[in-house]
Amino acid sequence: xxxxxxxxxxEKVSERLIEYILEKKLQKGDKLPNEHSLAQMLYVGRxxxxxxxxxLESRNIVTVKQGAGTFVCEKYGVSDDPLGLCLIENKxxxxxxxxxxxxxxxxxxxxxxxxxxxxxxxxxxxxRCLEVExxxxxxxxxxxxDVAFHSQIAVCSQNYIAANIIPIIASSVxxxxxxxxxxxxxxxxxxxxxxxxxxxxxxxxxxxESMMLHVMANKRRLxxxx
Amino acid sequence: xxxxxxxxxxEKVSERLIEYILEKKLQKGDKLPNEHSLAQMLYVGRxxxxxxxxxLESRNIVTVKQGAGTFVCEKYGVSDDPLGLCLIENKxxxxxxxxxxxxxxxxxxxxxxxxxxxxxxxxxxxxRCLEVExxxxxxxxxxxxDVAFHSQIAVCSQNYIAANIIPIIASSVxxxxxxxxxxxxxxxxxxxxxxxxxxxxxxxxxxxESMMLHVMANKRRLxxxx
Numbered sequence: 001x002x003x004x005x006x007x008x009x010x011e012k013v014s015e016r017l018i019e020y021i022l023e024k025k026l027q028k029g030d031k032l033p034n035e036h037s038l039a040q041m042l043y044v045g046r047x048x049x050x051x052x053x054x055x056l057e058s059r060n061i062v063t064v065k066q067g068a069g070t071f072v073c074e075k076y077g078v079s080d081d082p083l084g085l086c087l088i089e090n091k092x093x094x095x096x097x098x099x100x101x102x103x104x105x106x107x108x109x110x111x112x113x114x115x116x117x118x119x120x121x122x123x124x125x126x127x128r129c130l131e132v133e134x135x136x137x138x139x140x141x142x143x144x145x146d147v148a149f150h151s152q153i154a155v156c157s158q159n160y161i162a163a164n165i166i167p168i169i170a171s172s173v174x175x176x177x178x179x180x181x182x183x184x185x186x187x188x189x190x191x192x193x194x195x196x197x198x199x200x201x202x203x204x205x206x207x208x209e210s211m212m213l214h215v216m217a218n219k220r221r222l223x224x225x226x
Numbered sequence: 227x228x229x230x231x232x233x234x235x236x237e238k239v240s241e242r243l244i245e246y247i248l249e250k251k252l253q254k255g256d257k258l259p260n261e262h263s264l265a266q267m268l269y270v271g272r273x274x275x276x277x278x279x280x281x282l283e284s285r286n287i288v289t290v291k292q293g294a295g296t297f298v299c300e301k302y303g304v305s306d307d308p309l310g311l312c313l314i315e316n317k318x319x320x321x322x323x324x325x326x327x328x329x330x331x332x333x334x335x336x337x338x339x340x341x342x343x344x345x346x347x348x349x350x351x352x353x354r355c356l357e358v359e360x361x362x363x364x365x366x367x368x369x370x371x372d373v374a375f376h377s378q379i380a381v382c383s384q385n386y387i388a389a390n391i392i393p394i395i396a397s398s399v400x401x402x403x404x405x406x407x408x409x410x411x412x413x414x415x416x417x418x419x420x421x422x423x424x425x426x427x428x429x430x431x432x433x434x435e436s437m438m439l440h441v442m443a444n445k446r447r448l449x450x451x452x
Contacts, residue, residue: 018312025315054277058284061313077310083390084303086244087287089251097387104334105327112326161323161398164309165391172387 009044010051016042017052018061021072032062032070078164085172098172099222102215106150109166110195110211111204113156121156122200128152129196136185147171149192153211156199187217235270236277242268243278244287247298258288258296304390311398324398325448328441332376335392336421336437337430339382347382348426354378355422362411373397375418379437382425413443 017038020026032038035053039046053070056062060075088094117125128149135142147170154166191214198206243264246252258264261279265272279296282288286301314320343351354375361368373396380392417440424432 022313022315051280054280055284058281059307059310061310075310077313078308081285082304082308082394083387084285084287084301087248087303088386089248094386097385100338100385101331101387101391105330108330159323159326160314160320161309161327161395165327168308169387 010048010055013042013044013048013052014055017056021061026072028072028074028076030072032072034069078168081172082168083172096222098169099215099219101169103212103219105162105165105169106153106215107208107212109154109157109159109162110199111208112159112162113153114199114202114204114207116158117156117199117202118158121152125149125152125156125196125199129192132192133189136189142188146188153195153199187214191217236274236281239268239270239274239278240281243282247287252298254298254300254302256298258298260295304394307398308394309398322448324395325441325445327395329438329445331388331391331395332379332441333434333438335380335383335385335388336425337434338385338388339379340425340428340430340433342384343382343425343428344384347378351375351378351382351422351425355418358418359415362415368411368414372414379421379425413440417443 017032020041021032026032033041035046035049038049042049053062053064057064057073059077060073061077062070063073064070085094113121128145131145132142132149134140135145147167150170151163151167154162157163191210194210195207195214198210243258246267247258252258259267261272261275264275268275279288279290283290283299285303286299287303288296289299290296311320339347354371357371358368358375360366361371373393376396377389377393380388383389417436420436421433421440424436
């Protein structure tokens with residue numbers, strides 16, 4: 001294992017801190033011990049702890065609040081740009097590819113959501129659906145609440161991996177927001193309602209089909225001149 | 227934009243370095259200017275450059291080779307654990323969810339591969355297919371070459387996003403390797419050959435179906451006692 005030997009001390013310490021978070025079952029927002037205690041606990045200097053914390057910060061595992069301390073990050077280890085999209089040159093092609101991936105993944109996840117959604121998850125989904133509608137009706141940007149709506153469907157599916165991948169794909173579209181042009185507002189309101197209702201009825205087939213129509217409408221729009 | 231103001235100087239400098247890599251069209255393995263030149267170029271201290279480089283290193287955007295300099299990383303910005311799987315407690319459930327995601331994604335990507343694969347991509351795929359078979363026949367671990375085979379199918383599909391997601395999902399299974407037990411060796415050899423042949427013939431339907439059979443065999447095995 002060549003890689004293992006090459007790892008720096010701060011990297012190794014950052015792995016120990018991950019183990020600590022898991023052992024202590026720390027949740028999003030929970031506070032870690034201070035630098036001094038961590039340094040004593042792991043037998044390393046405070047400088048090393050500081051570097052290890054910086055590594056975990058860049059991985060969205062912890063977040064440092066000036067003067068308040070170090071906390072488990074709300075993103076719980078999911079990177080901001082995990083697919084390295086910042087390095088893709090042809091942004092237009094990347095958007096098309098993202099939409100194609102959504103067409104593959106999201107209808108099936110909607111079907112799983114209809115099958116496995118729990119009462120609480122559905123209530124939350126209805127809430128997110130209303131939020132998107134509220135943003136659109138009041139002329140605000142609905143990009144953020146749209147990502148939240150699609151992410152909640154992944155939560156309903158009870159698939160951990162989908163719940164991590166969907167927000168990445170949905171929010172990646174925002175990286176290229178200059179290419180997107182939210183003109184399908186009425187379609188979005190109606191589409192989201194249909195999807196929400198199908199999941200609420202636990203109707204897998206309808207959930208899959210309404211999601212397919214919704215993401216296909218996005219694809220069609222992309223292929224038209226802006 | 228609350229987030230923007232909170233970013234530290236090294237984080238801002240790391241963004242400037244990404245812009246530099248894009249502007250200069252640096253490719254995987256290309257060397258960056260030394261610390262001193264970067265510090266002069268961006269009007270910051272060498273300590274700040276060092277921290278910025280460390281941030282990019284943890285994002286797999288650059289790699290630092292002791293004594294040789296800083297290079298664009300072969301992983302080109304795709305994180306090692308982008309889905310934060312290291313923080314998932316129930317590893318067994320995570321493996322099942324990963325396999326379910328593969329069932330959703332990989333057959334469709336195989337169909338796209340059959341449609342869009344270029345001559346060179348197919349030659350490379352045949353090579354990867356042989357490598358897996360070689361590892362299995364000679365009793366070596368084929369996990370790494372298996373990931374390479376599935377990743378090459380995503381390359382054949384010409385979808386940037388799939389080419390980034392498939393390696394993540396395929397190699398994530400390795401994180402939980404204690405739960406996996408590669409007993410389906412003969413099925414793997416035959417399955418991979420069928421998939422490769424279908425892509426070579428540009429037969430979308432056959433590529434989708436052979437991939438579906440292949441990933442379903444994996445799912446079946448998981449549901450059996452080890």
